[in-house]
Amino acid sequence: MVCKRQAASPLFPPTLEVKRVRVLAVESSCDETALAVYDGERSQLLAHRVHSQTEVHADYGGVVPELAARDHMRRLPVLARQVMADAGMGYGEIDAVAYTAGPGLAGALMTGAAFAKGVSASCGISALAVNHLEGHILAPLLEAEAPAFPFLALLVSGGHSQLIEVRAVGRYRLLGESIDDAIGEAFDKSAKLMGLGYPGGAALSRLAEDGDPVAVPFTRPMVNRPGLDLSFSGLKTAVANEIAAGRDHADVAASFERTVIDTLEIKLRRALDQTGLDRLVVAGGVAANRPLRERLTGMMVERGGSVHFPAIELCTDNAAMIALAGWLRLSAGERDADPGFAVRPRWPLDSLSPPGRAA
Ligand code: KG4
Ligand code: ZN
Numbered sequence: 344m345v346c347k348r349q350a351a352s353p354l355f356p357p358t359l360e361v362k363r364v365r366v367l368a369v370e371s372s373c374d375e376t377a378l379a380v381y382d383g384e385r386s387q388l389l390a391h392r393v394h395s396q397t398e399v400h401a402d403y404g405g406v407v408p409e410l411a412a413r414d415h416m417r418r419l420p421v422l423a424r425q426v427m428a429d430a431g432m433g434y435g436e437i438d439a440v441a442y443t444a445g446p447g448l449a450g451a452l453m454t455g456a457a458f459a460k461g462v463s464a465s466c467g468i469s470a471l472a473v474n475h476l477e478g479h480i481l482a483p484l485l486e487a488e489a490p491a492f493p494f495l496a497l498l499v500s501g502g503h504s505q506l507i508e509v510r511a512v513g514r515y516r517l518l519g520e521s522i523d524d525a526i527g528e529a530f531d532k533s534a535k536l537m538g539l540g541y542p543g544g545a546a547l548s549r550l551a552e553d554g555d556p557v558a559v560p561f562t563r564p565m566v567n568r569p570g571l572d573l574s575f576s577g578l579k580t581a582v583a584n585e586i587a588a589g590r591d592h593a594d595v596a597a598s599f600e601r602t603v604i605d606t607l608e609i610k611l612r613r614a615l616d617q618t619g620l621d622r623l624v625v626a627g628g629v630a631a632n633r634p635l636r637e638r639l640t641g642m643m644v645e646r647g648g649s650v651h652f653p654a655i656e657l658c659t660d661n662a663a664m665i666a667l668a669g670w671l672r673l674s675a676g677e678r679d680a681d682p683g684f685a686v687r688p689r690w691p692l693d694s695l696s697p698p699g700r701a702a
């Protein structure tokens with residue numbers, strides 16, 4: 344490794360040329376190892392790579408934390424070399440390193456944080472802990488038609504289902520969330536019941552294309568109650584009952600998917616009315632769902648507002664979103680105050696502060 348600031352001493356905190364930040368980003372919060380290089384000066388993603396551990400966990404029907412951490416250990420240095428080559432640069436040309444510090448699996452997070460801190464210490468460059476959820480909701484800012492602040496964010500992933508009022512970077516107000524299963528989790532558990540493997544969200548959606556979305560009259564959870572909270576464990580149980588009763592899997596999948604989308608649309612309309620916001624961001628793995636994207640696009644057209652999704656490949660876990668969130672904070676002078684690191688398996692979005700201040 345050749346570093347341009349080898350002679351810098353003391354190592355911490357290294358100085359940062361805030362205008363010309365090229366960020367290397369590391370994501371390892373769950374079962375994807377991902378790296379990216381982002382050029383803040385040109386507002387350009389130079390390279391990103393994702394290695395999915397699906398095969399490692401396939402036999403277990405879910406993510407095994409120890410196996411996840413071990414696989415990250417193996418992949419991180421290899422993927423880092425590849426992504427740097429893709430970006431056409433060496434470690435010496437990187438100005439800062441951003442890494443996911445939470446929320447996520449503790450051991451998995453530690454491997455990425457340790458790797459990032461190693462790059463930081465050996466190259467004498469700044470490091471910054473990034474919140475994975477902030478990465479998800481800011482990911483649409485990487486697109487050509489980036490949303491302006493403020494906006495309403497719907498974060499729908501394997502671990503989270505939240506409605507958030509986003510006033511600016513670091514100014515987040517939680518409006519509602521799932522009181523039990525996350526939406527991605529409901530997709531995955533339902534898919535498992537249909538024998539579609541893990542994680543089965545995308546496979547369930549493909550199966551749903553062959554089914555009748557009104558074949559099974561599932562109840563839309565919590566829509567008759569006031570408020571913006573969500574609940575999906577009852578729907579998952581209803582899916583289990585229909586499967587046990589021998590219902591056609593494609594019909595169950597299509598009806599399940601439609602019920603989830605109907606429910607989200609009702610809650611989103613309510614949240615938009617309540618907040619007066621007319622821009623919607625949809626992010627997280629489930630934002631890759633095509634019928635969801637179509638329905639919410641139609642809803643925002645009808646309301647005269649706009650909807651913003653990350654590119655499909657940047658909906659599920661990736662490091663491009665961590666690079667962008669990291670850059671937005673690094674360029675405001677924020678950086679880790681300590682060469683050591685502490686991961687944060689639980690790290691709520693609404694505990695964050697605007698850039699430049701410690702979270
Ligand atoms: O954001 P993500 O990669 O990981 C977490 O941070 O949780 O989200 C993964 C989730 C999984 O539950 C997966 O089944 C779901 O996103 N997912 C989908 C689709 N693609 C991924 N769910 C429904 N339809 C899809 N097309
Ligand atoms: Zn995620």
